[in-house]
């Protein structure tokens with residue numbers, strides 16, 4: 001099977017397995033797992049923040065970050081197309097007592113300042129309003145096709161937030177894809193956010209884990225909330241060891257981006273497929289099929305029957321994600337499968 005549904009299907013590399021097998025371990029809830037500490041220190045340094053905390057998932061990383069930033073009953077502005085808004089079971093509302101305000105995402109993942117401003121009514125001191133506390137940005141933006149938020153935009157959001165006294169959290173599940181695609185150090189990508197979370201378990205290729213980073217005081221609070229949510233793990237160095245290898249080898253993501261561009265260009269050459277290769281900046285390709293002949297569900301099923309796994313991703317689109325588990329020859333085979341499905 002050529003697995004293009006998600007970059008979460010990556011399996012740990014031999015180097016990761018080796019690191020996991022020989023990692024020094026301790027009880028991380030006591031702060032005594034040396035491998036977790038090494039990962040957290042490396043992560044904090046890499047994304048340019050004071051401290052970092054390992055969590056079991058990106059969902060918990062975002063949840064703990066939102067809860068640490070925003071008091072119960074306050075409001076967080078999230079992209080209408082964001083993972084936090086759509087794919088995290090409303091956790092910050094359920095567990096954190098937070099009110100989500102969904103702000104439209106442009107096709108490139110940005111939120112317009114005019115739209116963000118609607119979350120800050122002129123008479124905000126009126127006691128009937130939930131107080132805005134936090135703005136969340138997603139970079140790269142998954143449902144917008146893995147787009148990289150321009151640094152000029154991130155600065156603009158930062159200034160906007162500063163003017164209103166709220167914090168900025170970056171859901172950087174694919175932060176390293178953004179860094180590699182824009183040839184920008186990860187710390188620079190995260191610079192305009194107070195806190196950032198990134199997934200070790202996606203394109204970086206580790207089996208489990210995410211990291212939240214921010215100021216030392218903020219991370220102390222994230223650690224407390226992580227424990228409350230059941231995310232305090234004991235000998236988590238087993239996971240962290242793979243995460244360290246993942247971070248050290250993140251340059252590899254450039255191959256995924258080249259493969260995604262190759263896929264998009266190949267798809268653009270097939271009649272009936274709607275795709276914009278210019279919008280493919282990282283490892284995600286969004287496209288549409290001619291549904292008057294073949295529904296997208298039937299298309300996905302026909303591709304799967306021929307050994308190509310694709311995913312539906314909302315608004316009538318199909319998503320293909322490149323990762324360490326697929327090479328250039330797999331992309332060429334994937335294109336042959338799509339051609340075959342379209343012509344049979």
Ligand SMILES: *Cc1c(COP(=O)(O)O)cnc(C)c1O
Nearest residue numbers: 057058059060083138142171173
């Ligand atoms: C995958 C993802 C998450 C959640 O990560 P999990 O580890 O799957 O919980 C959060 N945000 C974005 C943008 C993601 O793509």
